[in-house]
Amino acid sequence: MCMLKIEHLGIAVKNLEESNILYSKLFGKTPYKLEQVLTEGVSTSFFMIGDNKIELLEATDANSPIAKFIEKKGEGIHHVAFEVSDILKEMKRLKSEGFVLLSEEPKKGADNKLICFVHPKSTNGVLIELCQEIS
Numbered sequence: 832m833c834m835l836k837i838e839h840l841g842i843a844v845k846n847l848e849e850s851n852i853l854y855s856k857l858f859g860k861t862p863y864k865l866e867q868v869l870t871e872g873v874s875t876s877f878f879m880i881g882d883n884k885i886e887l888l889e890a891t892d893a894n895s896p897i898a899k900f901i902e903k904k905g906e907g908i909h910h911v912a913f914e915v916s917d918i919l920k921e922m923k924r925l926k927s928e929g930f931v932l933l934s935e936e937p938k939k940g941a942d943n944k945l946i947c948f949v950h951p952k953s954t955n956g957v958l959i960e961l962c963q964e965i966s
Contacts (some may be wrong), residue, residue: 836923838944838962839877839884843900843909847874847889854878854887862887866941873897875941886912886941894936895964903909910948912960921961925949 844850855861855878862876872895875939878885888909890898900909915921918937926932931950940946940962 837910838914839886841874841886841910844887848946850887868941910960912962915961918963
């Protein structure tokens with residue numbers, strides 16, 4: 832099985848509290864979830880917009896991927912996440928197609944998901960995240 836749908840868009844922000852206020856005004860609603868992901872060095876918030884999710888990510892560690900992203904590119908769209916039904920099979924499929932994965936095994940991510948990132952050098956500069964619901 833391939834990718835099922837866009838699961839969410841991830842936006843890197845410098846200040847999650849200020850960004851939650853900004854995006855709450857923009858979307859007309861508050862985030863439905865706030866969460867820290869210690870393994871990734873981020874604090875996150877999630878907004879539901881219809882059937883779509885937006886994830887805001889703030890670095891909690893100066894060496895985290897989000898801190899490095901903001902340092903290089905500034906705030907903005909960080910990744911596009913796709914829902915998959917079997918992350919291990921999808922990782923294997925993508926590797927066999929020549930894509931470079933940023934980890935050999937999926938990790939626990941935010942919003943009760945197993946995640947794996949595909950290196951942007953193998954996807955025309957777009958960081959892709961694979962997400963599978965943890966059952």
